[in-house]
Amino acid sequence: MGAPVRAEGGRSASGLLFQGCAMAGVGLAVGLACWPLNAIDRLQDALIGRFPAYGGSWTVPALLLALAPIATVPLLLVLQAGVLHRSAGSGLPQLLEALQRPERRDLQLAAGTTAGRLALWGAASLALLPIGREGPAAQLGAAVAHGLGRGRLSSELLAAAAGAGLAGAFNTPLMGVIFVAEELSRRFQPNLIWPSLLMAGVAAEVAGLGGQPLFALGIQATPWAEVFQAFWALPVGLGAGLLGALMAKLLVFGTALILPRARAHPLATGLAVGTALTALTLISGGQSCGDGETLLRQTLSLSGLEGSGAVTLGWTGAARWGALVVMRLIGPVLALAAGIPGGVIDPAFAVGGSFGGGLLELLGGPSGLGVLLGMAAGLAGATQLPVMSLAFAIRITGSQQLLPGLLLAALLGAVVGRWLMPLPLYRALEKLASDQQIHTSKQQWNADVLERQV
DSSP states (O other): OOOOOBOTTSOBHHHHHHHHHHHHHHHHHHHHHTHHHHHHHHHHHHHHTTSGGGTOOOOHHHHHHHHHHHHHHHHHHHHHHTTTGGGOSOSHHHHHHHHHOGGGHHHHTOHHHHHHHHHHHHHHHHTTOSOOSHHHHHHHHHHHHHHHTTTOOOHHHHHHHHHHHHHHHHTOHHHHHHHIIIIISOOOOHHHHHHHHHHHHHHHHHHHHTTOOSSTTOOOOOOOOHHHHHHHHHHHHHHHHHHHHHHHHHHHHHHHHHHHHHHHSHHHHHHHHHHHHHHHHHHHTTTTSSSSHHHHHHHHHHHTTTSOHHHHHTOOSHHHHHHHHHHHHHHHHHHHHTTOSOOSHHHHHHHHHHHHHHHHHHHTSOHHHHHHHHHHHHHHHHHOOHHHHHHHHHHHHTOGGGHHHHHHHHHHHHHHHHHHOSSOHHHHHHHHHHHHHHHHHHHHHHHHHHHHHO
16 A cells, blocks of 8 residues: 655645645634625615715605714613623734634634624614724634634644634735735745645635625726826825824724723713714714715716716815715724724724725825725734735736835835834734733732722
């Protein structure tokens, strides 16, 4: 009987086949687990369509939707301070802790913790809070893999499964792979990339079967030369990148300020945050609420790359444009700083795209192109992940011909982000959570010592 066929690296072909099937199975499970997230995202888009900014009017249902944060945010913060305290937070700082500290995985990736985080995010999304979803999605992917592997998977495979969660939630497999290498592990190696590609590809395909659209913002034609794209990418990249970085910096500062108050006084803090978000919705006619995808999609569908979606949506003029950008900046910071699960990918896209579209509108350029360039720069400025931002921007535009402009915009955004915030957002939030945990432990220890002395 002959020896088993060996593949490169000394592994048998049958062993590699079994490992590949196992990883594909994890991707399948992650993709299926993402179906509820994608269904909630589609329902959110339908609800936002009731507002005046998107062709609706201030009917009673629309007013109730606008007022929903006043009731929802206090409820979420009360739950986060009580029975769901382990499910608070975006999910990414908790995921980073689980990857770096194996002894914390059973807690951070537990089924109950994950289900609670998804429930909190789902309620917040249906209340039209301006939050993204990469935190719960990435944590969900890692939690599914942790459960299937019965706690025995390596950090690399858990990171790959987290990337599959992103791929399933956004139907962007390459983005998920790059996020794993660029942020979660910070290295590009074959033993990390191959599992990530397989899991992310399967998860995105399964998520697509559940109704997640292939291109969220549609396929865009590109009539401009590289020099023309680069010309507009310079001001848009710098400005939108600065806004993305400012969002990240305000989020870290706001989390340090608001989160302790949300834990100590959840009802009062929730009422304050919810009232502020409702006020933004009423002022903007609905443009400030939700993850921002509806705003960007409608702008592009009304204008294309060359026309003026800004005119149709009613945010022409420096004052109105500036007000929209400020609202798209402040809203996500308020919601996420209170510890509500979510993410910054969609909000950073929205604030960058709003800035880019409005800037080119004022300068007489093609506002649609400004939206797309601003999206890439805003996301790169917020996350300092230019390669992921570029891959995601190309995916949702459906045009590789925009690569020169998107590349320059993302690079400029990441540079500005690093200048304004030396420690990247997700790492800064992880450090902040660790510092607060240490501070809380010290307070508890001091209280225990004092009690014994008394």
